[in-house]
Amino acid sequence: MKIMTLRSPAGLDNIVVAERGDPGAPPSGAIRVALHGSSINFHDLGVALGRMPTGDGRVPLSDGAGIVESIGEGVTEFAVGDHVVSCFFPDWQDGAPTIGDFSRTPGDGIDGFAQTHVVLPATAFTKAPKGYDSVEAASITTAGLTAWRALVVDGKLKAGDTVLLLGTGGVSIWALQIAKAMGATVAITSSSDEKFARARDLGADFTLNYRSEPGWGRKVADWTGGRGVDHVVEVGGPGTLAQSIDAVRVGGHISLIGVLTGIGGEVPTAALMGKQARLQGLIVGSRREQQDFVRALEATAIRPVIDRRFALDDLAEAFAFQQSGGHFGKIGIEW
Template sequence: MQAMTVSAPGGLDRLTPADRPDPGAPGAGAIRVALHGSSLNYHDLGIVLGRMPSDDGRIPLADGAGTVEAVGEGVDEFAVGDSVVSCFFPDWQDGTPTIGDFSRTPGDGIDGFAQSHVVLPATAFTHAPKGYDAVEAATITTAGLTAWRALVVDAQIKAGDRLLLLGTGGVSIWALQIAKAMGARVAITSSSDDKLERAKALGADFTVNYRTDEDWGQTVFDWAEGGVDHVVEVGGPGTLAQSITAVRVGGHISLIGVLTGVSGEVPTAALMGKQARLQGLIVGSRREQQEFVRALDATGIRPVIDRRFPLDRLADAFQYEMDGSHFGKIGVEW
């Protein structure tokens, strides 16, 4: 069975094809899935580059989608031929968060989906959204579900709410699409005017180029006439102060990214003055993914795929991610 693996200490040059034993037939409670697509996340990039510790020879990629080839005894949720998509936390089925690490996250603590077939518990997958191909379906595992949880589960957005999204990567573009489907008004930032125009075409109500407007937090605060209700904060310490400026008194900030670093100062006085809720989150549960899939089926939202790469060019796909020119998600298919 073909797979892509990354050898220690990491690096794009250490991402190579490998033969792995076929996983065989599924046992009780498991399903065999022929994988056909994935999408890239910065978490995956951290693993491949060796910035996050992982086992030598790890198969990367947290997102995986494909078709059920066989079902084990006792499995009645799936049938042969069903399109399925993986879960980021296969052991977090429902309820409040109980997992605070990546020891059981595919592509990190366990092998991921850069391979042709897997046999896993049926509970490690959900049905894919109707009409999605494998790459499109794979985008919901990490980026899509993160946006859904931030806005719908935690922030509980409603029509008329005002949102701030940072950048035009996978999570932010998913959040833009979800927010507009729910009737919210959205401001979004980027360093590229071309990307801001593309965001407008997807429904963004207000755009800010943070390279030309150093006080973009205040600009967004003024646009929202007293601050936004919610911020999807993907930058981390380098952008958090501006996000606090942009949010309204009593607003909500979802802290989901560390693109500007993993630690830094928090302007505590400003946060206290805003009486805002700053909430960290990592993706979501299987139940939340099932609810997200139902919403996608109901709304007809389709993910934005910037570019697709074949699996044997996975290193090129990661280099494209590192270049930072993408809008939405980067897909991998085979």
């Protein structure tokens, strides 16, 4: 069975093709899945570059989707031939968060989905959205579910709300599509006119160049008539948080989900207190939330934006493309 593996020391040059024994038939409570697609995330890149150390020989990629080939005794939720997609936290089934690390996250603490077959507990998957191919389905595992939880589960998004999104990566574009489907008005930042045009095609109502407008938080607040936005999906971290606080309304909600500008820095506490805003950190979501998200995708007919697709053997090239920052939406891996 072919796999991609990350050799030590980590780095894109050390992502190599390898062979591993077939995982065999599924035991009780498990399913065997022939994988056909994945997508890559900032977290996956961090693992590949060694920023998030993992074991030598780790199989990367936290997202995976494919077809059920066989089921173990006692499995009733899935049948042979079902299209399924993985869960980022396979042990977090429902309820409030109880996991704060990546020790059981595929592609980090355990082997991920850059391989042709897996045998895992049935509870490590949900059904894929109807009509999605495997790359599209895999894009919901990390980026899609993060956007869904930020806006809908935690943010309680409703029609008429205003939303600020930072950049045009996977989470932000998923959030744009979710927000527009639910009747929200959306502002989005970028430094690319081409990406602005694509974002407007997806329904973005206001676009702002963060390079030519370093005080973009106030500009966004002005766009709302001075009130501020109801929701911010904050993927930048310490380098952008102050502007997000400027942009949010009094009593608004900021979902802190990214560290693109670093893992630590100053928090403008007085400004945050003055806004009486809720600043909430989050990491993806539970299996139950993913099932709810799948139902919403089928009801709204949203399709994910896949910028480019790479072959499994070209995984290192896909990560290099991600590093360049040239993508809009998700980068897919297909085999």
